[in-house]
Amino acid sequence: MPDTEGHPARAEMDLLTVLSALADPLRYQVVTALLREPAGAERHCSSFGLPISKSTRAHHFRILREAGLIRQVDRGNSRKARLRREDIESRFPGLLDLIAQNAPADDSSAPSRANH
Amino acid sequence: MPDTEGHPARAEMDLLTVLSALADPLRYQVVTALLREPAGAERHCSSFGLPISKSTRAHHFRILREAGLIRQVDRGNSRKARLRREDIESRFPGLLDLIAQNAPADDSSAPSRANH
DNA sequence: AGGGAGGTACGATGCAAGTCGAACCTTGTT
DNA sequence: AACAAGGTTCGACTTGCATCGTACCTCCCT
Numbered sequence: 396m397p398d399t400e401g402h403p404a405r406a407e408m409d410l411l412t413v414l415s416a417l418a419d420p421l422r423y424q425v426v427t428a429l430l431r432e433p434a435g436a437e438r439h440c441s442s443f444g445l446p447i448s449k450s451t452r453a454h455h456f457r458i459l460r461e462a463g464l465i466r467q468v469d470r471g472n473s474r475k476a477r478l479r480r481e482d483i484e485s486r487f488p489g490l491l492d493l494i495a496q497n498a499p500a501d502d503s504s505a506p507s508r509a510n511h
Numbered sequence: 512m513p514d515t516e517g518h519p520a521r522a523e524m525d526l527l528t529v530l531s532a533l534a535d536p537l538r539y540q541v542v543t544a545l546l547r548e549p550a551g552a553e554r555h556c557s558s559f560g561l562p563i564s565k566s567t568r569a570h571h572f573r574i575l576r577e578a579g580l581i582r583q584v585d586r587g588n589s590r591k592a593r594l595r596r597e598d599i600e601s602r603f604p605g606l607l608d609l610i611a612q613n614a615p616a617d618d619s620s621a622p623s624r625a626n627h
Numbered sequence: 628a629g630g631g632a633g634g635t636a637c638g639a640t641g642c643a644a645g646t647c648g649a650a651c652c653t654t655g656t657t
Numbered sequence: 658a659a660c661a662a663g664g665t666t667c668g669a670c671t672t673g674c675a676t677c678g679t680a681c682c683t684c685c686c687t
Contacts, residue, residue: 410613415534419645423527441663451646453665472654473663487613489605497526497603535675557633567676569635588684589633 401461405482408463413487416462417494421445422455426464427498429478430491437468437475517577521598524579529603532578533610537561538571542580543614545594546607553584553591 397403417423425443432438440456447455456476459465464483465476483491514520533539541559548554556572563571572592575581580599581592599607 410609411534411536411539414530414539418527418531418534420527421645423530439663447645448647449664450648450666454645457665467664469653472656474665487609489609493526493603493605493609537675555633563675564677565634566636566678570675573635583634585684590635 397461400467401457402466403461403463405463405486408482408486410487412462413464413490416458416464419455419458421447422459424499425455425459426478426494429465429476430495430498434480435477437470437477439473440476516583517573518582519577519579521579521602524598524602526603528578529580529606532574532580535571535574537563538575539610540615541571541575542594542610545581545592546611546614550596551593553586553593555589556592
């Protein structure tokens with residue numbers, strides 16, 4: 396079962412849930428942005444430049460979290476998101492490559508450097 | 512651009528559209544059912560045992576068709592659906608393997624033999 | 628020619644998902 | 658202690674999607 400913060404274990408990940416999570420353009424954009432970062436990189440939820448309100452952003456990150464795509468960790472003041480690369484690759488081999496190869500040419504979700 | 516029947520060319524396939532198409536349980540079930548068939552197999556749209564009406568079924572097959580996942584060909588009396596394996600594998604390598612490995616244990620969508 | 632089988636198109640309906648603002652919590656800063 | 662920053666939760670609204678019935682089309686068979 397998911398932990399107290401709603402992260403499913405690797406074995407609990409469901410492809411249909413993952414696909415539904417990825418089927419939203421905003422969430423897909425977040426995943427591809429994380430995929431462009433070096434493995435293990437952490438980003439603020441607010442650093443993706445999503446054109447939505449705070450509450451809607453929390454909603455989308457919740458979907459991603461509960462699908463098992465990202466892990467959100469408390470970092471004192473704020474909370475950071477990290478792509479669960481190993482879990483995803485282990486449970487759904489090839490999925491991340493697939494996403495990476497079809498990432499939008501997008502650059503609105505700036506790299507972590509813009510995080511000053 | 513898509514042909515007169517709404518089939519997109521291989522290069523036009525969009526991953527986001529494909530993921531949205533697959534994110535529905537019924538449509539996912541159709542794809543996995545086709546995946547269990549030998550390559551190139553054709554099935555009646557009505558042979559999948561979907562618990563929905565005729566018009567809803569047409570709707571779902573339209574989504575699958577316009578996403579590029581299936582090709583629908585007129586066969587005189589009726590119309591048959593075929594999985595576009597080569598196009599999918601070429602455009603989104605690994606996607607079909609991913610789906611096949613996560614197919615539901617389902618058996619309601621009987622094999623083509625049930626087509627008597 | 629008529630009827631049945633298989634599919635599509637259209638309009639209407641109901642429910643799920645995305646969206647927002649407001650209130651609240653926690654952490655760190657002043 | 659007060660406040661700002663970053664997130665979450667809640668309820669309300671709106672849009673989109675799945676669903677259906679009806680009507681219509683095209684083939685095939687009788």
